Amino acid sequence: MTAAQTATLGFPRIGPNRELKKAVEAHWAGKLSEADMLAAAQKVEEEAWSLQAAAGVDLIAVGDFNLYDQVLQYTDALDLVPERFAGVQRGTARAFMMARGAEGKPALDMTKFFNTNYHYNVPELRVDMEPRPAFTALLSSIKRGVAALGGARAAAVILGPVTFLHLAKFTDGGSAAAGRAALLAKLVSAYRALLRDAAALGVAELQLHEPALCAAADSAELRALYASAYPAILEALPTSGAGAAAVNVVSYFDDVDDATFAWLAALPRVAAVSLDFTRGDAVGVLARHGPLVCKTLGAGVIDARSPWRADPDTILPLLRAIRSAAGPATPIRIQPSANLQFVPVDAACEKGLHAARPAVAGALAFAAQKLRELRDVAAALAAGADGAAAAKALEAHAAAWTAFRASTSGLSGAACAAATEKRVAALGDGAFKRALPFEERVKLQLPGLPLLPTTTIGSFPQTPEVRRLRNQLKKGTIMQEQYDRAIDTHIAYAIGVQDALGLDILVHGEAERTDMVEFFGQQLEGMAFTENGWVQSYGSRCVRPPIICSDVSRPKPMTIREFKVAQSMTDKPVKGMLTGPITILNWSFPRADVDRKTQAYQLALALREEIKDLEDAGCRVIQVDEPALREGMPTRPQQKEAYLKWAVDAFLLATVGARPETQIHTHMCYCEFQDCLGAIARLDADVNSIENSRSNNSTLESFAAAGYKHLLGPGTYDIHSPVVPSVDDVAAKLRAFATAFPLERIVVGPDCGLKTRKWHEVIPALRNMVAAAAALRAEVAGTSGKGHGAAAAAAVRSNGHCC
Ligand code: MET
Numbered sequence: 001m002t003a004a005q006t007a008t009l010g011f012p013r014i015g016p017n018r019e020l021k022k023a024v025e026a027h028w029a030g031k032l033s034e035a036d037m038l039a040a041a042q043k044v045e046e047e048a049w050s051l052q053a054a055a056g057v058d059l060i061a062v063g064d065f066n067l068y069d070q071v072l073q074y075t076d077a078l079d080l081v082p083e084r085f086a087g088v089q090r091g092t093a094r095a096f097m098m099a100r101g102a103e104g105k106p107a108l109d110m111t112k113f114f115n116t117n118y119h120y121n122v123p124e125l126r127v128d129m130e131p132r133p134a135f136t137a138l139l140s141s142i143k144r145g146v147a148a149l150g151g152a153r154a155a156a157v158i159l160g161p162v163t164f165l166h167l168a169k170f171t172d173g174g175s176a177a178a179g180r181a182a183l184l185a186k187l188v189s190a191y192r193a194l195l196r197d198a199a200a201l202g203v204a205e206l207q208l209h210e211p212a213l214c215a216a217a218d219s220a221e222l223r224a225l226y227a228s229a230y231p232a233i234l235e236a237l238p239t240s241g242a243g244a245a246a247v248n249v250v251s252y253f254d255d256v257d258d259a260t261f262a263w264l265a266a267l268p269r270v271a272a273v274s275l276d277f278t279r280g281d282a283v284g285v286l287a288r289h290g291p292l293v294c295k296t297l298g299a300g301v302i303d304a305r306s307p308w309r310a311d312p313d314t315i316l317p318l319l320r321a322i323r324s325a326a327g328p329a330t331p332i333r334i335q336p337s338a339n340l341q342f343v344p345v346d347a348a349c350e351k352g353l354h355a356a357r358p359a360v361a362g363a364l365a366f367a368a369q370k371l372r373e374l375r376d377v378a379a380a381l382a383a384g385a386d387g388a389a390a391a392k393a394l395e396a397h398a399a400a401w402t403a404f405r406a407s408t409s410g411l412s413g414a415a416c417a418a419a420t421e422k423r424v425a426a427l428g429d430g431a432f433k434r435a436l437p438f439e440e441r442v443k444l445q446l447p448g449l450p451l452l453p454t455t456t457i458g459s460f461p462q463t464p465e466v467r468r469l470r471n472q473l474k475k476g477t478i479m480q481e482q483y484d485r486a487i488d489t490h491i492a493y494a495i496g497v498q499d500a501l502g503l504d505i506l507v508h509g510e511a512e513r514t515d516m517v518e519f520f521g522q523q524l525e526g527m528a529f530t531e532n533g534w535v536q537s538y539g540s541r542c543v544r545p546p547i548i549c550s551d552v553s554r555p556k557p558m559t560i561r562e563f564k565v566a567q568s569m570t571d572k573p574v575k576g577m578l579t580g581p582i583t584i585l586n587w588s589f590p591r592a593d594v595d596r597k598t599q600a601y602q603l604a605l606a607l608r609e610e611i612k613d614l615e616d617a618g619c620r621v622i623q624v625d626e627p628a629l630r631e632g633m634p635t636r637p638q639q640k641e642a643y644l645k646w647a648v649d650a651f652l653l654a655t656v657g658a659r660p661e662t663q664i665h666t667h668m669c670y671c672e673f674q675d676c677l678g679a680i681a682r683l684d685a686d687v688n689s690i691e692n693s694r695s696n697n698s699t700l701e702s703f704a705a706a707g708y709k710h711l712l713g714p715g716t717y718d719i720h721s722p723v724v725p726s727v728d729d730v731a732a733k734l735r736a737f738a739t740a741f742p743l744e745r746i747v748v749g750p751d752c753g754l755k756t757r758k759w760h761e762v763i764p765a766l767r768n769m770v771a772a773a774a775a776l777r778a779e780v781a782g783t784s785g786k787g788h789g790a791a792a793a794a795a796v797r798s799n800g801h802c803c
C-alpha cells in the first residue's frame, strides 16, 4: 500500500533564530525599513516552505505566515477596525499600531488563543461595521507559496469566519450574539471572494481553520452561525477547472461533538474534514458516525503542542483505531493536530541538551522533526499500523522512547501515577483540606491588619542593573555569593520603599527571578531547559518553556534565603512568593508519558514542602500564583470539569498543609474568571488577588453573585500603563468595589506584578494607592461615627493629583 498523504497546517513563523522578532523590532526601533523587514520576513517564510518540501510533506501550508498575529491580520485585511484606527491607512503600519497602541490610541486587547499560551489581538467589533476586504498581503504570500512549491503542493490556510467572530468582542453595548450574526452575514461575500481569489492562484487546497468548531457542542449559537455561513460561502467556489481547489475544514484543540461532525461530513463542496486526535475523543466521534462518504479524513495525530516525538506505543494503537472507525474506504491523511506555531522550530539545535541529557534530547521533536514524523507515521499507517513493517517505519522513534524511559524512573505512566497517588494517600485527611475552615482560620491570620490592607502582587521593577547581574552570573564573571549580595541590596531597597510608603503586607520584589516559572523549574529536579526552544507568545515576544522530563521533586529549598533576607529588614509581614503547580505545568511542556494530573501533583508536593519551610522560617503569609489556571481549561464541558477537578486539587495539595494562622494568597490575571468561579472558590485561598482594571466592577459583581466568601484583592490600577493613578482614581475604584463586595473583605493592590514598570512610576502609584485606602478607611470611620474620617478623606482627595 502506498503511504498515506501528509499535510501541514502551518509552521512556526519566528524563524530558527528568531529572525522575524529581530527584523520586526529593528523596524520598530527605526533601524530597518519596512521593505527590509518584509524581505527578512519573506526569507523566514520561504525557508519554512523549503524545509517542509525537503521533508517530503505532500501538502504544505501557505498563507499561515504574518508579522504579528493571524487574527490581527484578518482584522486589518477586513478593515474591521475600531474608530480610533479608522483614519489610518490599512496595512502593516496600521496592524502594528493596533497591536501596540499609539498616542491617544490604546492597543487592541490581547488574550490567549483558545487554551494555548499564544496571545492574539482581540478584534473590537460593532454591529454596524461594514467589512471592506483587501487581502493583499495574504494573497501575495499564497502566490509566492505556489511559485515556490508548485500549486499541487500548496494548501492555503484561511482563518475561518466563525472562529474570527468567536474570538472578537463587541463594543457597541448590544448583544454579542446579535453582533456576530449580523457581521457573519456581511462576511459571507468577503470570504467568498477570498476563497475564490486564493483558489485562482492555483493552490491544491483551501484549509479553513475553524477551532471554534470544538466549542459548538455547547453553543446553539455557534452551530447556527456555521450552518448559515458555510453553505453560502462555499457554493460559489468553482468545482472544476482552474480555481477549483479542494476545501478542507479544520478543527483543533479538542474533539467536536457528534452533531457537528455529522454536519461537517455532509457539507457539500468539502473534500476533507480534519480532526484533532491528540485531545478529546475524536476516535469515538468517528466510530459513532462511521465512514466519511467521498471525503478525506485529515487525521491530526502528531501533537502540534507537544515537543515530544510520536511514541509508537501510543500512535500505532491510535492509527488502528482511526482506521477501524473510519472504515477501509475513507482516505486518511496524516497531519499535525494544529498549526506547528505552538512548538519550537528545531530540536537539532539543542546541542547543550544533547550533550547533557542525550536521552531527553533524543525524544524531542520540534516543528522540523515533526515534518519527518508525518512521513514515518504515514508509512506506518500504510503498513496497517501493525506488525513488522509498521514497527520498522517507527523504529527510530521506538528506540528514542526506550532510551528516554531508561533515563527516567522507568515506570510506565500508570505506575508513575500510582506512585504519586500513594504519596498523596500517605498525607491522609489533610491532603486536600486545611485544618480549619476559612471562617475560623481567617480570625487567626495577620492580627493587627487595618481595614483595606494594602499589598502588591510580587515583582518590582526589573532594572537594567538586575539584568546585568544575571548576565554576569551566567557568564561566570561574578560568583553566586557576589550575586546574592547584590540581590540582597535590591530586596533591601524594595522593602525600604514599601515600609516608607506604608504598605501593610510586603513582598521581597522577585529581583532574583527572570521568569516566574523558569525560576522554579531551574531548581526542581525533573525539568529540562532549551537554549533555543522559543515559541511565539505574542507579536515579537517569544518564550522558552521548560520541559518536564521526569518525576518532579525539590532537592532543596527554593525561596527561603530571599524570604529571610526580606523579613529580617521589617516587622511587617513579608509574603512568601511561589508559582502554583498548575501555572508551572501549563507554562511548561509537560512530559508525554505521564498524565498531566500526576505531573501537577508532583509539582504540588514539591511546593507543599516549600510552604512548610517558609513557615518554619517565620513566614506568616504565602502567595501561590495561579495566573494560568483558566487557560488550561479544555473547550468541551466534561473535559473542562475533569481538568478543573484535578487542577484545583493540585493547588489544594500544594497549599492546605499550611497552618491555620498562615494566610494563603493566590493571584490570577488576564483571563476570563466568570466561567470557572466555582473552581476559584474551591481553591480555598484566604485571599485572591485578581487583575480587574479592564472589567469595571463586573469581575467583583460576579464573585459576589457566586457567593464568594474569601477575601478578594481586585486590582485597583492597570500595571501595563505608565500612567500613575491618582488618589482619586484609586479611591473611586475602592468606592465602586464597596458597592459590589463587602469592604471588610477587600485587600488593596495593583492588577499584577510591577516588573515591567520603572521605580519612578511604581513609587508614586503605590503612594497614591496607600493614600486612597487610608481615605476610604477614614470615610468608613466617618460614616460609622468613629472618627473624623470624612474630613481626612476630603483632605486626601484635595491632594489627589499630587504625584
Ligand atoms: C503573571 S502573574 C505575575 C505574578 C508574580 N508574582 C509577579 O508579581 O510578577
Ligand SMILES: [Zn+2]
Binding pocket: 457, 627, 667, 668, 669, 691, 751, 752, 753
Ligand atoms: Zn499577574
